[in-house]
Amino acid sequence: MGFKKYLAKRAITMFGVLMATLLITIALVGSNMDAILKQSVSLEIRQQVTNNKSLVSSFKTPEQLDTYVQNQIKQRIVALGLDQPWYTPQRLGLSMYKILTLDFGHAKFITSDTGSSDVKDIILEKLPRTILLFTTATAIVSLVGILLGAIAASKVNSKIDKITSGFAIISSSFPVWWMGLIMIFLFAFVYQIFPARATPEISPADPGYLPSLLYHMALPLITLVLIGFGSWAYLVRNFLVGVLQEDFIMAKRTAGIDEKKLLYRHALKNAAPPIVTVLALSLSGSLGGAIITEAVFDWPGMGRLYYEAISVLDLPVIIGATYVLTAFFLVSIFLADVLYGYFDPRVRRQ
Amino acid sequence: MSFSPKEIWKEFAKNNIALAGIGIIAALLCMSVAAFVAIPADTFREWNDPASWLVYPKSALPAWVNYFLPQKIPEHLILEPEESHQESGSLYVVTDVFVTDYKYDSFPSDFIYRYTAKYSDSPLVQLSVIRPDGISSILMSTSLPASAEETTFQGMMFSTDNSVRKNVQNNIDFLFPTGSIPSQDLVFSDLAKNNVLKGVYVFKVTLYSVSGKATLDQSQFVLGGKAYGLMGTDELRRDLAVGILWGTPLALFIGITVSIGSVVLGLVYGVFAGFKGRTTDEAMMRFNDVIYAMPALPLLIILAVTVGNSIFLIVGFLVVFGWVGIAKVSRSMAMQIKTLQYIEASKLMGQKDFKIIFKHVLPQLLPYAFASIAISVPAAITTEAGLSFLGLGDPTFPTWGQILHDASVYGAAERGMWWWILPPGIMIAITGLAFVFIGHAMDSIVNPRLRR
Numbered sequence: 001m002g003f004k005k006y007l008a009k010r011a012i013t014m015f016g017v018l019m020a021t022l023l024i025t026i027a028l029v030g031s032n033m034d035a036i037l038k039q040s041v042s043l044e045i046r047q048q049v050t051n052n053k054s055l056v057s058s059f060k061t062p063e064q065l066d067t068y069v070q071n072q073i074k075q076r077i078v079a080l081g082l083d084q085p086w087y088t089p090q091r092l093g094l095s096m097y098k099i100l101t102l103d104f105g106h107a108k109f110i111t112s113d114t115g116s117s118d119v120k121d122i123i124l125e126k127l128p129r130t131i132l133l134f135t136t137a138t139a140i141v142s143l144v145g146i147l148l149g150a151i152a153a154s155k156v157n158s159k160i161d162k163i164t165s166g167f168a169i170i171s172s173s174f175p176v177w178w179m180g181l182i183m184i185f186l187f188a189f190v191y192q193i194f195p196a197r198a199t200p201e202i203s204p205a206d207p208g209y210l211p212s213l214l215y216h217m218a219l220p221l222i223t224l225v226l227i228g229f230g231s232w233a234y235l236v237r238n239f240l241v242g243v244l245q246e247d248f249i250m251a252k253r254t255a256g257i258d259e260k261k262l263l264y265r266h267a268l269k270n271a272a273p274p275i276v277t278v279l280a281l282s283l284s285g286s287l288g289g290a291i292i293t294e295a296v297f298d299w300p301g302m303g304r305l306y307y308e309a310i311s312v313l314d315l316p317v318i319i320g321a322t323y324v325l326t327a328f329f330l331v332s333i334f335l336a337d338v339l340y341g342y343f344d345p346r347v348r349r350q
Numbered sequence: 351m352s353f354s355p356k357e358i359w360k361e362f363a364k365n366n367i368a369l370a371g372i373g374i375i376a377a378l379l380c381m382s383v384a385a386f387v388a389i390p391a392d393t394f395r396e397w398n399d400p401a402s403w404l405v406y407p408k409s410a411l412p413a414w415v416n417y418f419l420p421q422k423i424p425e426h427l428i429l430e431p432e433e434s435h436q437e438s439g440s441l442y443v444v445t446d447v448f449v450t451d452y453k454y455d456s457f458p459s460d461f462i463y464r465y466t467a468k469y470s471d472s473p474l475v476q477l478s479v480i481r482p483d484g485i486s487s488i489l490m491s492t493s494l495p496a497s498a499e500e501t502t503f504q505g506m507m508f509s510t511d512n513s514v515r516k517n518v519q520n521n522i523d524f525l526f527p528t529g530s531i532p533s534q535d536l537v538f539s540d541l542a543k544n545n546v547l548k549g550v551y552v553f554k555v556t557l558y559s560v561s562g563k564a565t566l567d568q569s570q571f572v573l574g575g576k577a578y579g580l581m582g583t584d585e586l587r588r589d590l591a592v593g594i595l596w597g598t599p600l601a602l603f604i605g606i607t608v609s610i611g612s613v614v615l616g617l618v619y620g621v622f623a624g625f626k627g628r629t630t631d632e633a634m635m636r637f638n639d640v641i642y643a644m645p646a647l648p649l650l651i652i653l654a655v656t657v658g659n660s661i662f663l664i665v666g667f668l669v670v671f672g673w674v675g676i677a678k679v680s681r682s683m684a685m686q687i688k689t690l691q692y693i694e695a696s697k698l699m700g701q702k703d704f705k706i707i708f709k710h711v712l713p714q715l716l717p718y719a720f721a722s723i724a725i726s727v728p729a730a731i732t733t734e735a736g737l738s739f740l741g742l743g744d745p746t747f748p749t750w751g752q753i754l755h756d757a758s759v760y761g762a763a764e765r766g767m768w769w770w771i772l773p774p775g776i777m778i779a780i781t782g783l784a785f786v787f788i789g790h791a792m793d794s795i796v797n798p799r800l801r802r
Contacts, residue, residue, distance in 0.1 A: 013636065017643040024649065028656040173782040175732050177739055178754060178775035184763035185771065196764040291647055292736050296758065306648065307740060310655055322648050329645045 014330045030086035104320035119320040130301030137224035145232025153240035168234030180296035194219040198297040220297040239271040273343030280336035284329045361795045371787030382599035397748045403587040410578040424454040424575035444557040448571040457535045459574035463507040469564035472496035482549025487521035509534045582769040585760040597750040608730035609723045611669040616676030624684030646671040654742040661744040717796040724789035728782030750774035
């Protein structure tokens with residue numbers, strides 16, 4: 001199988017996953033969504049009728065008014081296609097099409113910082129912040145991890161190796177969000193260095209917003225790095241130890257290439273494919289974890305948006321955020337596949 | 351590739367880390383048993399019922415912090431009485447005596463006496479104190495509502511009641527102005543200065559009844575303090591030791607059920623796909639890919655919100671997302687085993703696929719299965735804790751995640767209530783570590799390639 005065919009197959013699978021996730025989401029929230037939509041339609045029409053004084057006075061009895069209102073509601077529901085359940089092919093197709101073209105509709109309760117209730121606006125506002133936080137964290141974690149892992153791998157069974165491995169296992173057992181609580185306790189309560197809530201108080205339009213956002217980002221960033229770098233170092237160490245035992249390294253060592261060059265040039269290069277793959281995967285994994293992490297620190301990104309939308313059951317936002325989160329997740333998985341195939345020719349020739 | 355249990359155990363006993371893991375799990379199991387035995391099973395049902403935690407203090411530190419503090423903070427004491435009764439003529443007297451050695455450096459926050467009296471007519475209840483310096487004072491006396499027939503009455507006496515302060519001011523001669531000082535600060539005060547008088551205090555409750563023998567039941571004297579028990583209490587007055595203890599069997603249940611469920615499902619699925627091969631394999635693996643690439647947490651959240659958040663449902667959801675990785679590995683293992691000669695032989699003998707899978711293939715994968723069960727426990731526990739932390743867990747059970755959710759809602763971290771956030775997280779980590787230790791040890795036994 002050629003590499004292109006391999007990629008095409010993966011891309012199709014990914015698209016299938018995206019559709020399946022969306023279908024499941026719509027299936028799960030669909031009936032609720034219908035009930036909410038119908039409610040808002042009847043509310044809207046009742047308001048329209050009662051505001052129209054001349055129309056109200058043209059009815060003699062309250063019963064007549066009531067039947068008129070009921071008829072209006074029914075007409076509107078039919079016009080919107082709400083008389084059919086959400087799982088009829090037309091409605092399902094329509095909602096899928098709308099979502100695919102990024103038309104998520106309007107949020108029920110949540111608004112963006114600028115006051116827009118368009119779900120697309122809200123997501124476009126929150127998404128960069130999540131990417132900022134988690135990409136920075138992943139970059140720092142992988143850098144520190146690769147360096148530390150290389151040092152540990154060059155001195156297997158030394159003290160530094162044992163400390164790294166021990167720290168990796170212990171630090172990865174604590175949930176990130178719990179560590180977040182501890183960090184807030186330490187650095188917002190005991191030593192009042194950082195703010196406990198990561199949402200800046202000043203408005204986004206203010207020129208001081210970006211520095212303030214970065215200052216508020218410090219605590220979540222430190223937490224993510226602290227929890228993450230240990231297991232990274234451990235992973236890199238294991239890959240490197242494997243490579244260092246291979247024959248070509250032995251050959252180079254006997255040829256007199258010095259250990260440092262051997263480690264950073266030759267071994268690291270050969271350990272790159274799995275490392276890069278894990279990097280892409282951990283980025284996607286952290287996006288999923290963002291929901292809890294951002295909720296702890298009150299970081300105004302996608303994760304917290306998702307959490308808020310869930311707690312007030314703002315369905316358009318839930319669907320939109322699920323779509324975007326899934327899409328990002330899949331893109332990074334796909335990227336991992338591509339990179340792996342690029343670095344490791346065996347995958348291509350499978 | 352096959353190992354006898356004896357061999358595995360032999361390898362296992364050589365591995366210190368594995369033994370540490372087993373030790374921790376044994377300790378956790380003991381805690382679970384203790385939870386079932388020591389704390390009545392109803393307690394965790396009362397976890398969310400504020401009425402059942404009334405006599406407990408609000409946000410109290412663990413009592414042992416006093417060992418490290420130069421100034422001893424008052425411990426919250428719930429005293430049980432020594433009962434006695436006398437009869438002289440028509441007068442029947444019930445006496446409940448509460449003794450406490452008060453050795454703290456600040457005053458109690460308040461005191462409450464609560465009781466249930468069974469009587470007829472209208473008896474008199476009197477609360478008095480004998481201080482370490484020998485001075486005694488009536489604190490409060492009240493006559494119970496008159497009733498011709500036998501009746502029960504639940505009552506409470508509060509230190510905040512004005513008559514308590516008046517009685518103390520009248521009966522004890524303080525050498526300092528007692529104007530606006532609350533009554534508990536007077537009862538426990540030195541005569542010369544408003545400092546704590548340490549020593550043994552005796553609180554006496556007397557019930558005088560003329561007709562019939564009145565009784566005092568459920569009589570408790572609560573001395574309000576800022577430290578309580580082994581783990582302190584939370585903002586809702588709940589004893590955190592109870593929550594942590596009950597969280598243990600719940601976490602073990604969730605972790606083990608989810609991991610066994612997903613390993614069994616993944617194993618059967620993967621082996622079936624690998625054994626069948628061709629189109630079946632292709633179709634099953636594509637489905638596997640789809641589930642594998644789904645973002646688990648967002649979907650888990652939606653499921654918990656829309657379908658339901660009972661603990662059993664959550665276990666089910668976690669299994670749905672947990673089996674995919676195992677299916678992939680066991681498929682490739684099954685494909686290797688499939689080519690072995692004895693499988694070919696049994697195929698030629700006309701054995702059914704179903705039987706071959708269960709009799710000849712699956713048993714080969716059992717060591718791997720046990721290792722994966724151990725390794726996948728921590729993820730299940732952390733994911734459930736994460737869901738509970740977001741407030742989407744089963745609210746009827748006090749899981750560790752649930753406790754941390756409450757802590758976060760009440761801003762425990764910002765307010766410095768470390769005893770509310772540290773123990774649940776440490777318990778989650780310890781439980782996870784124990785299973786990771788065992789899993790890795792088993793993995794290195796089962797996969798000789800990992801051994802170095």
